Amino acid sequence: MDNSANQILQLILQKYHMNLLAYDEDYLMKTIHKRMAFLQYKSFDEYLLEITYNQGEVHTLSDALNINYSQFFREQQGFFALEQVVMPSLFSQNKNNREIRIWSVGCSTGQEAYSVAILLHHYSVLTGKKFRYRIFASDISISSLEYAKRGIYNEHEVESIRYEFIKKYFVKIENTYHILQEIKDHITFLEYDLLDTKTRIPTESIYGEFDIVLCNNILYYYRDEFQKIIINKLVKSLSPIGFLITTKSEKMIVSKNVELKNINVESSVFRK
Ligand SMILES: C[S@@+](CC[C@H](N)C(=O)[O-])C[C@H]1O[C@@H](n2cnc3c(N)ncnc32)[C@H](O)[C@@H]1O
Incomplete structure (x- = not known):
């Protein structure tokens, strides 16, 4: 896994006891990039700081990962x-x-x-x-x-x-x-x-x-x-x-x- 993404996930696991390590790596990276773009962060370090001090962002990331879209007779x-x-x-x-x-x-x-x-x-x-x-x-x-x-x-x-x-x-x-x-x-x-x-x-x-x-x-x-x-x-x-x-x-x-x-x-x- 990309080192910066790994750092983010380890921090979330250790500080907030939430395990996001099971998610597919590409999917995880795409979701983290979307959150960074939304917050107008250009580097992972900035996002890492956000995660360190803002538990709300951890929940937002977790919610963004857990997509719940559904539809009747979907497939x-x-x-x-x-x-x-x-x-x-x-x-x-x-x-x-x-x-x-x-x-x-x-x-x-x-x-x-x-x-x-x-x-x-x-x-x-x-x-x-x-x-x-x-x-x-x-x-x-x-x-x-x-x-x-x-x-x-x-x-x-x-x-x-x-x-x-x-x-x-x-x-x-x-x-x-x-x-x-x-x-x-x-x-x-x-x-x-x-x-x-x-x-x-x-x-x-x-x-x-x-x-x-x-x-x-x-x-x-x-x-x-x-x-x-x-x-x-x-x-x-x-x-x-x-x-x-x-x-x-x-x-x-x-x-x-x-x-x-x-x-x-x-x-x-x-x-x-
Ligand atoms: C994209 S929705 C799909 C819903 C429905 N199966 C469909 O095809 O329309 C994915 C659902 O899987 C649930 N899910 C993801 N990981 C799960 C897990 N480890 N255990 C139970 N449910 C999970 C999510 O909470 C979400 O509601």
Whole structure:
């Protein structure tokens, strides 16, 4: 790692006990440069001084690193595969009608978990099949989880949702869209750090064994060894018939770390 960046990170670790060393180096440097430009600093030494005397800047940097942008049905190919391949496969193999278990890791403000819940509900209506499912949606950010739990979104946030789904699964109150309680009831939001090495899964989910694990827009922020920790954890949490879904841009990160089968060449959906 660049020596000056390393100095900044070591200072943050020692003085403020915050560990930012897991982030991908290029991403870290870009974010530090953005902060320096914003503060009109030209040298790392100036930024180092800012960090030394201003704890607020440490939090601002940490927030800038922890991007929480999300969107309903964000990675279209993933949701398409979920609808066309993953769900039919899971339901045909689930002979005893046990509860389908899903983990949305790094769920941010909830859109990913609600999108999956809507698709499952829709699938149940279309096929006439009744099934039980539970979505565990976890994130490290408490403020994002609070937002997610409310399940209230503005007009701009629901733009990526099919009109049919907006009509069926949201109640419009003035300019806001409230997700139906019936959908919310299937989701448990939990605080959980994917880099926590003491636990394999969020303890509230009790035993893991997830049939679908969604890990979208998280891996590329981390350095190789931390990507590995996360991926190993996710693979271990899969049920024998489970699927791991990631984004196209994170597909290679999964492929190079574990031996999982792609459901087809183009997709970034894996199975054991
Ligand atoms: C860019 S958002 C992606 C949200 C959603 N998965 C999506 O694709 O729209 C990344 C989320 O991952 C969370 N995150 C990052 N590192 C994490 C970690 N170590 N443990 C748990 N969540 C983490 C962040 O707090 C943020 O909410």
